[in-house]
Amino acid sequence: xxxxxxxxxxxxxxxxxxxxxxxxxxxxxxxxxxxxxxxxxxxxxxxxxxxxxxxxxxxxxxxxxxxxxxxxxxxxxxxxxxxxxxxxxxxxxxxxxxxxxxxxxxxxxxxxxxxxxxxxxxxxxxxxxxxxxxxxxxxxxxxxxxxxxxxxxxxxxxxxxxxxxxxxxxxxxxxxxxxxxxxxxxxxxxxxxxxxxxxxxxxxxxxxxx
Amino acid sequence: xxxxxxxxxxxxxxxxxxxxxxxxxxxxxxxxxxxxxxxxxxxxxxxxxxxxxxxxxxxxxxxxxxxxxxxxxxxxxxxxxxxxxxxxxxxxxxxxxxxxxxxxxxxxxxxxxxxxxxxxxxxxxxxxxxxxxxxxxxxxxxxxxxxxxxxxxxxxxxxxxxxxxxxxxxxxxxxxxxxxxxxxxxxxxxxxxxxxxxxxxxxxxxxxxx
DNA sequence: AACTGTGAAGTTTTTCACAGCC
DNA sequence: GGCTGTGAAAAACTTCACAGTT
Numbered sequence: 001x002x003x004x005x006x007x008x009x010x011x012x013x014x015x016x017x018x019x020x021x022x023x024x025x026x027x028x029x030x031x032x033x034x035x036x037x038x039x040x041x042x043x044x045x046x047x048x049x050x051x052x053x054x055x056x057x058x059x060x061x062x063x064x065x066x067x068x069x070x071x072x073x074x075x076x077x078x079x080x081x082x083x084x085x086x087x088x089x090x091x092x093x094x095x096x097x098x099x100x101x102x103x104x105x106x107x108x109x110x111x112x113x114x115x116x117x118x119x120x121x122x123x124x125x126x127x128x129x130x131x132x133x134x135x136x137x138x139x140x141x142x143x144x145x146x147x148x149x150x151x152x153x154x155x156x157x158x159x160x161x162x163x164x165x166x167x168x169x170x171x172x173x174x175x176x177x178x179x180x181x182x183x184x185x186x187x188x189x190x191x192x193x194x195x196x197x198x199x200x201x202x203x204x205x206x207x208x209x210x
Numbered sequence: 211x212x213x214x215x216x217x218x219x220x221x222x223x224x225x226x227x228x229x230x231x232x233x234x235x236x237x238x239x240x241x242x243x244x245x246x247x248x249x250x251x252x253x254x255x256x257x258x259x260x261x262x263x264x265x266x267x268x269x270x271x272x273x274x275x276x277x278x279x280x281x282x283x284x285x286x287x288x289x290x291x292x293x294x295x296x297x298x299x300x301x302x303x304x305x306x307x308x309x310x311x312x313x314x315x316x317x318x319x320x321x322x323x324x325x326x327x328x329x330x331x332x333x334x335x336x337x338x339x340x341x342x343x344x345x346x347x348x349x350x351x352x353x354x355x356x357x358x359x360x361x362x363x364x365x366x367x368x369x370x371x372x373x374x375x376x377x378x379x380x381x382x383x384x385x386x387x388x389x390x391x392x393x394x395x396x397x398x399x400x401x402x403x404x405x406x407x408x409x410x411x412x413x414x415x416x417x418x419x420x
Numbered sequence: 421a422a423c424t425g426t427g428a429a430g431t432t433t434t435t436c437a438c439a440g441c442c
Numbered sequence: 443g444g445c446t447g448t449g450a451a452a453a454a455c456t457t458c459a460c461a462g463t464t
Contacts, residue, residue, distance in 0.1 A: 001432070010433055014416050018409040022391050036445060044393045048445095049435055056447055064446045065442040081412050082419030089411070096310035103306055104407065105367070106391075112411055150418055151411070157315070175414040177407070181232050181316075183254045191417045193410045197314065197387070199228040200403045201299070201322055201361065202291050204385040206224050207401045208360055209292030211454070220455055246423060258423095259457055266425055274424045274463035 009057040014081075016054055019044060021077040025109075028070040036067035078111075088115040090144060090173070092164055093155035094124050094134050097179060101153060102129045114153075116143050137164075141171040153177045219267040224291075226264055229254060231287040235319075238280040246277035288321075298325040300354060300383070302374055303365035304334050304344050307389060311363060312339045324363075326353050347374075351381040363387045 001008050023044055027035060037048035044051075055061055058080050062068045078084045091098055094117050102114055117129065118137040127134045135143060143149075152173045156164045161180040168176060175191040178184055181198045211218050233254055237245060247258035254261075265271055268290050272278045288294045301308055304327050312324055327339065328347040337344045345353060353359075362383045366374045371390040378386060385401040388394055391408045 008432095012433075014413055015409070017416075018406075018412040019393065021412070022409070023393070026392070038445080043395075047435070049437095049448095050433095052446060053434080053448075060447070062446050063442065064440070065444050067445065081416045083412060083415060085419075087415055096313055097307070100306035100310050101407065106408065110408060110412070112415070151414055153411075175418050177410055177414065182236070183229065183233070185253075191414050193414055195405055195407065195410060196228075197311065197405065198316065198320060199225070199232070200387055200405060201363075202228040202231070202293060202320070203224055204361055204387065204401050204403055205293060205297055205322070206227075206291045208385050209295075218454095222455075248423080257457070259426095259459095260455095262423095262425060263456080270425070272424050275422045276464065277423065 004057065006059075007057050009054070013054045013057060016046060016050070017077060017081060019046075020051070020054070021074065021081065021083075024068075024070050024073040024077065028074055032070055034067045034069055037062070039067075083111050085111065087112045087151060088147060088149050089113065089151045089153060090115070090140075090149045091117040091132075091153045091155065092119075092137065092140070092168065094119040094121075094127075094129070095155060098153075098155035099129050101155065102132050115147060116149065137167075140167060144171045144173060150174045151177070153179075155179050158182050214267065216269075217267050219264070223264045223267060226256060226260070227287060227291060229256075230261070230264070231284065231291065231293075234278075234280050234283040234287065238284055242280055244277045244279055247272070249277075293321050295321065297322045297361060298357060298359050299323065299361045299363060300325070300350075300359045301327040301342075301363045301365065302329075302347065302350070302378065304329040304331075304337075304339065305365060308363075308365035309339050311365065312342050325357060326359065328353075347377075350377060354381045354383060359383070361385045361387070363389075365389050368392050 002011055037051045040051050041048040061072060061076050089112060091102060091114055102117060107113055114132050117132050117134045118140050119134055120137045124134045125136050150173060152168050154161060154164055154168065154176060158180040161178065161182060162185060165176065165184045165186055169186050169190055176184065177193050177195065179195050181196045184192055186192060212221060233250065247261045250261050251258040271282060271286050299322060301312060301324055312327060317323055324342050327342050327344045328350050329344055330347045334344045335346050360383060362378050364371060364374055364378065364386060368390040371388065371392060372395060375386065375394045375396055379396050379400055386394065386396065387403050387405065389405050391406045394402055396402060
């Protein structure tokens, strides 16, 4: 459970808030100005009450009898999530997956940018991918400290990922996005998010198999 | 909530089961033969009761006073998840991310294989990536039907992903793994899993920002 | 003695249902 | 009339606590 000055809410609320934001951005781009919680509900497979309650933990953003302004909601949700400030992200592991992330579109709209990449492979050092230079991983701590980077995406094979995570934590990184299929052993104060394609496919297979 | 012949349990249980399986595989590879729920708990940040209860929905796999055999657990969990059979997967969108997935290691150990890839870009047709041929997307339905493929991974830019999803569903695919930051509109009977790096990074930023 | 399996209790999360406002 | 915001009720999920087994 997470508490702010107003009340307490589920971590699921935060997950959904990121989805709401995506959706309001798209609606705004499509020149939709007002939507009701009922319409949101149909678009996102979330009940209208859930949507309204999720927002209620942070304020009153809708107009009774009317709905929610997409422009207002984009601003408010960005504020709630902290996306109105700029964030820089480091990448460790410039393999196929890692470099595809460096080339991912849309981060700039998000106020989020990869500003440094690292690999242990000498052949990659000095390469520039989508304006991001690949450094030797031995310089990780120095560069992270200097640029005050707080978030690191790790795209390392599972065999080596724990030692990289140790280094990353030692360098002062506070949040990690891990693509390897393993639960990283890091101090509690570090926020870790796992993106594990194996686990997701296994889960789909379970449902198919029933 | 999900029910089997024994009882009912949370969808979270299935997510955790995939993590348990990963972990038991690794322990087995490292020649660990027996582990207790307490040890699992420390490795995976799951309470020992949670672990035991998750398993209890499917049977009794441990030995009282002893613990769980890694070999037994790998077999049992694979059985529960349906991973003891072979599964074939299609990929739509052979861009940077898509081709990095085709090259992902470890799928063979999983009884899961990409057997067909599709793209609309003519330059990619006929290419072979890690033994998988890239076809013209216009042949999607024909090939999916013929090979009886049930799972599709979609790596398409967000602007086009809904129309691709429509085609995928029309072709008889039953489960979709979607990498685009959008909630796909598909019939209820289709299982969809989203892997959204933007959403994950936004979530991390929320926690950092507090 | 050590560890599992599980009803019962406790906590968290979602849904209901309705008052309040446009 | 239509839609939001929210306490109260319901449902879902986790933890407790202990009986049962090796």
